[in-house]
Amino acid sequence: MTPARARSVHLVVAAVAWFALVFQLVLVFTGEAVLVETDPPGLAARIYRYFAYFTIQSNILVAVTSTMLAREPARDGTRFRVARLAALVGITVTGLVHFFLLRPLLDLEGSNWVVDKLLHMVVPALAVVAWALVGPRPRADLRVAAYALVWPIVWTIWTLVVGQVDGWVPYPFLDPAEDGWGAVGIACAGITILFLLLFALYTWLDAKLRPAPR
Incomplete structure (x- = not known):
């Protein structure tokens, strides 16, 4: 895939991720609650809790790195490599943990249901597919994986x-x-264990798959 097409793919991922993050933040400001059904906390506590969710942090990493790649599809650098690998693994864990552990516990409706699916299903799927299609690759190794593991x-x-x-x-x-x-x-x-397996998997695939973008 050419850099021009890669730029478009990353732009789509960034746009969806930023939209989902802002959408959820608006619901936080308006007093919506997902896991707190009664006696919701004040605004300051709600904002802290918003950023405390691993889901939000992984989506922010995807949004930021995808925005950077939309401007420069072949972007590189040690810090970027760490952030990008952390974003990929983090958003994959977000999707898997939500599907297998959290989804059965939630009974959401309306806007809460929509933003939940965006953050936990749509963005993870888009981020992984975008990486598989347009990279950038190669960018990962054991050193990068070790640094990226610090965040979780x-x-x-x-x-x-x-x-x-x-x-x-x-x-x-x-x-x-x-x-x-x-x-x-x-x-x-x-x-x-899931994190370690995913870091190993992405690092291995990063070396085996065709370099991208062309």
């Missing part, structure tokens, strides 16, 4: 520590009040 590790530690302070965690499987720390530990171990 820091996010997990921050989430668990802050959760003990204010009693709120973004996802029920990280709440020790539900089934205890043993269940939280199992969930963290399982997700960590």
